[in-house]
Amino acid sequence: MRRVRFWFFSSIVSILMTGSVSSDRVVYSTIDDSFNLTAHTGKEFEFDSLKGKVALLYFGFTYCPSICPMELTHISQALDALPDDKVIGLFITVDPERDTVQKLSTYAPFFHARIIGLTGANKEIDKAAKLFNVSYRRIAQGDSYTVDHSSNIIVLNQLGEVKALVPFGSNYEHLVKLVQGVLSDNG
Amino acid sequence: MRLIVGRLSFFFSLLWIAQVHASGVLAPGYGPLEYDPPLPGSYQLPPIQKAADGNILDSDGNLARLHDLFGDRVVLLSFMFSSCSDVNGCPLSSFVFQKIKTEIQNDLELENGVRLISLSFDPERDTPDRMQLYSNNFHYANSRGDWRFVTTDSIDTLRPILEGYGQEIEKFIDVETGETQDISHLLKVYLIDQQSMIRNIYSVSFLHADLLLNDVRSLLMPLEGQSVQKLNSPAVSKYSRPGDGKDGYESSNYETDSLALALREGRPVNLYNLIESPPLGLPPVPQPSGNIATPKKIKLGRKLFFDRRLSINDTFSCAMCHIPDQGFTSNEMATAVGVEGRSVRRNSPTLYNIAYMDSLFYDAREDNLEQQIWSPFLSRNEMANPSIGYLLGKIRSFPDYDNLFEAAFKGRPVAMDTLGMALAAYQRTLVSGNSAFDRWHFGGEDDVITDEAKRGYDLFIGRAGCSNCHLINEDHALFTDNKLHNTGLGFENSIGSGSGPVRVTLAPGVFLNVDPDIVNTVGEKPPADLGRYEITEDPADRWKYRTPTLRNIALTAPFMHNGRFSSLNEVVAFYNRGGVPHDLQSSLIRPLGLTVQEQNDLVAFMETLTGDNADALVLDAFAAPVGDPIQNDGSVH
Numbered sequence: 024m025r026r027v028r029f030w031f032f033s034s035i036v037s038i039l040m041t042g043s044v045s046s047d048r049v050v051y052s053t054i055d056d057s058f059n060l061t062a063h064t065g066k067e068f069e070f071d072s073l074k075g076k077v078a079l080l081y082f083g084f085t086y087c088p089s090i091c092p093m094e095l096t097h098i099s100q101a102l103d104a105l106p107d108d109k110v111i112g113l114f115i116t117v118d119p120e121r122d123t124v125q126k127l128s129t130y131a132p133f134f135h136a137r138i139i140g141l142t143g144a145n146k147e148i149d150k151a152a153k154l155f156n157v158s159y160r161r162i163a164q165g166d167s168y169t170v171d172h173s174s175n176i177i178v179l180n181q182l183g184e185v186k187a188l189v190p191f192g193s194n195y196e197h198l199v200k201l202v203q204g205v206l207s208d209n210g
Numbered sequence: 211m212r213l214i215v216g217r218l219s220f221f222f223s224l225l226w227i228a229q230v231h232a233s234g235v236l237a238p239g240y241g242p243l244e245y246d247p248p249l250p251g252s253y254q255l256p257p258i259q260k261a262a263d264g265n266i267l268d269s270d271g272n273l274a275r276l277h278d279l280f281g282d283r284v285v286l287l288s289f290m291f292s293s294c295s296d297v298n299g300c301p302l303s304s305f306v307f308q309k310i311k312t313e314i315q316n317d318l319e320l321e322n323g324v325r326l327i328s329l330s331f332d333p334e335r336d337t338p339d340r341m342q343l344y345s346n347n348f349h350y351a352n353s354r355g356d357w358r359f360v361t362t363d364s365i366d367t368l369r370p371i372l373e374g375y376g377q378e379i380e381k382f383i384d385v386e387t388g389e390t391q392d393i394s395h396l397l398k399v400y401l402i403d404q405q406s407m408i409r410n411i412y413s414v415s416f417l418h419a420d421l422l423l424n425d426v427r428s429l430l431m432p433l434e435g436q437s438v439q440k441l442n443s444p445a446v447s448k449y450s451r452p453g454d455g456k457d458g459y460e461s462s463n464y465e466t467d468s469l470a471l472a473l474r475e476g477r478p479v480n481l482y483n484l485i486e487s488p489p490l491g492l493p494p495v496p497q498p499s500g501n502i503a504t505p506k507k508i509k510l511g512r513k514l515f516f517d518r519r520l521s522i523n524d525t526f527s528c529a530m531c532h533i534p535d536q537g538f539t540s541n542e543m544a545t546a547v548g549v550e551g552r553s554v555r556r557n558s559p560t561l562y563n564i565a566y567m568d569s570l571f572y573d574a575r576e577d578n579l580e581q582q583i584w585s586p587f588l589s590r591n592e593m594a595n596p597s598i599g600y601l602l603g604k605i606r607s608f609p610d611y612d613n614l615f616e617a618a619f620k621g622r623p624v625a626m627d628t629l630g631m632a633l634a635a636y637q638r639t640l641v642s643g644n645s646a647f648d649r650w651h652f653g654g655e656d657d658v659i660t661d662e663a664k665r666g667y668d669l670f671i672g673r674a675g676c677s678n679c680h681l682i683n684e685d686h687a688l689f690t691d692n693k694l695h696n697t698g699l700g701f702e703n704s705i706g707s708g709s710g711p712v713r714v715t716l717a718p719g720v721f722l723n724v725d726p727d728i729v730n731t732v733g734e735k736p737p738a739d740l741g742r743y744e745i746t747e748d749p750a751d752r753w754k755y756r757t758p759t760l761r762n763i764a765l766t767a768p769f770m771h772n773g774r775f776s777s778l779n780e781v782v783a784f785y786n787r788g789g790v791p792h793d794l795q796s797s798l799i800r801p802l803g804l805t806v807q808e809q810n811d812l813v814a815f816m817e818t819l820t821g822d823n824a825d826a827l828v829l830d831a832f833a834a835p836v837g838d839p840i841q842n843d844g845s846v847h
Binding site for chain 1: 236240292293294295296297300301304305306307308309312328335340343344346347349350351352353392
């Protein structure tokens with residue numbers, strides 16, 4: 024019964040959303056065209072590869088002292104508890120200057136094999152951030168800088184739609200239940 | 211895989227600590243609380259102001275009123291916006307709320323009692339659809355507890371809400387594109403009670419899940435004396451409070467709260483009237499035929515009661531342990547302290563309605579008020595007069611007592627008996643009744659006590675069995691059977707308490723947990739106290755103490771013969787668990803199985819027992835002359 028209700032509910036939402044320009048409904052076909060990002064493997068990232076999986080998307084940067092490691096740890100713990108072929112993690116950097124492909128290739132897999140680090144040109148990162156309503160800003164820190172950034176985890180379902188925002192600070196058990204809920208929602 | 215993650219968390223927490231020290235301080239809410247907060251319900255959260263209302267859009271896009279969203283729950287309200295990027299900003303309040311949400315998973319009381327609300331102040335970008343994504347997060351995870359994400363339809367609708375909560379925001383707008391880049395605001399989370407009153411506001415330094423949960427739990431326990439209903443009830447005593455308020459002393463934002471001397475302006479009362487016609491709920495005042503009170507005797511007794519020269523070093527009067535504005539006992543000390551700081555074993559009994567007690571002292575060793583005076587006068591650890599003659603001689607030497615005894619006692623001078631008779635006459639006037647309970651129970655008025663108190667009354671005379679010893683009669687109630695019983699409290703003291711660490715408050719908000727062995731090397735060992743046995747030498751009488759009256763009990767904390775409990779809730783909890791069972795315990799004491807609500811109801815009932823003339827008696831006491839050794843003529847300074 025619950026399954027049917029959710030399906031009904033989300034299809035109502037989808038119907039209501041069509042026709043209006045809403046950045047909350049993100050579909051693959053539009054991403055492909057709108058920005059290009061490179062995965063930490065060095066290859067250009069194909070958003071098609073996300074099809075059929077739930078994606079946990081997080082914007083951050085490798086020099087982030089606390090917030091990003093915390094959330095990435097939770098995401099990786101959640102990934103461990105969920106089926107391999109159903110969930111994936113995405114880490115999009117807000118600091119493309121320092122977070123090169125090389126840097127990401129040691130950072131992302133350190134947390135989990137199924138977390139893909141993404142970087143690219145400043146312009147492309149900007150587009151991505153705007154699409155997901157993420158804001159970020161460089162703050163000077165002595166000789167260096169840090170980047171303030173929104174810290175929600177963005178949950179995409181198997182159809183590439185943004186389904187939920189997880190406010191900062193949840194634990195992995197919650198993420199597991201959340202993903203399971205999203206998975207069962209779309210069969 | 212698990213192992214790597216485990217090591218990973220450890221590594222990153224080290225990295226985090228290193229980075230924090232390098233780059234600056236993270237808000238306290240991210241880490242563990244470095245002290246134990248006081249027990250929920252043991253402190254007050256005075257209402258700050260009414261929480262502002264406003265028009266909001268819930269995550270389904272429906273228009274609603276903010277107050278309707280509060281419902282009848284305790285609410286934690288936070289302002290946020292979804293693209294917030296300040297690590298000590300929205301992420302902090304989100305983190306704290308998440309921790310609270312996690313706690314709710316395991317706590318039915320929280321689940322039903324509290325609601326978390328996040329209200330966006332960025333209506334342009336945070337549309338209901340966007341807020342719904344946050345709600346979805348919990349929807350999909352099927353998690354318990356109520357966390358709402360709401361927004362407004364425009365800045366114009368939002369503005370009055372922000373003003374109502376004192377939330378100012380600054381928007382940083384890109385000059386070229388006109389887009390909002392960032393919003394700056396002072397992070398505040400509001401604790402709102404079931405009557406939409408703001409009870410606490412947390413800034414970054416105080417935003418910690420443990421503190422919020424503590425406060426929420428305090429609000430979910432109905433606070434003593436507070437009621438939702440509007441009542442036509444007599445005011446409780448305004449002047450009965452210690453001169454120096456210590457509420458909140460355990461928290462680091464304690465502020466000194468001293469009663470101004472100007473407020474201690476006295477107003478004499480016709481005390482004789484009180485003996486002649488005692489208030490509703492009380493029987494005629496028993497008086498020995500040899501000492502019927504007269505206005506002259508009462509006035510003399512009152513003068514003696516407040517005379518500090520009646521102690522060996524001219525410092526102690528009766529009123530210094532039976533403090534009128536502290537319920538005619540001491541609210542600040544569990545057991546009394548006499549001259550030169552000497553410890554007394556027991557709590558000072560209240561003198562309210564003392565006329566109705568058949569015996570005096572907790573071990574009932576004295577028959578009447580006329581004779582009782584010699585115990586405190588001559589005890590080395592109380593007023594320490596070295597002999598009867600010494601005290602009488604002193605009084606004879608005071609010019610301000612010239613002829614007063616002769617006038618009151620038909621020519622007889624100050625002597626053992628006239629001294630006692632004068633003080634007894636005054637004390638017998640301290641009758642206090644016509645409380646809210648009296649008006650309800652004997653007077654037939656219905657809306658003077660709350661529903662909680664009425665439920666408490668039913669328990670009092672019913673399941674809880676209190677009225678077995680704290681009697682209520684047909685046309686009056688003394689709330690005592692004037693008998694002695696063994697609840698087990700004395701037994702517990704004799705056996706010795708547990709060996710847990712002792713918490714010592716050094717300064718507001720600063721504590722140390724000290725090993726009891728260390729405390730015992732410098733502290734006084736608790737004295738032996740065998741109760742009635744000390745009088746009768748009958749082993750069966752060990753640890754028996756006299757039932758006190760419960761009238762004006764709300765004014766006479768701390769409670770029990772040794773001041774063991776600071777609050778009525780603790781007393782009720784003591785009886786709820788059946789006191790301290792042992793062979794000699796009274797068979798009337800047994801575990802009661804009361805719920806938290808029922809215990810609160812009993813407390814609510816007991817708080818209706820405060821007589822309506824408590825303030826009048828206190829103000830009369832303020833007007834009494836105080837014998838001053840410097841002037842040596844009884845004049846007041």
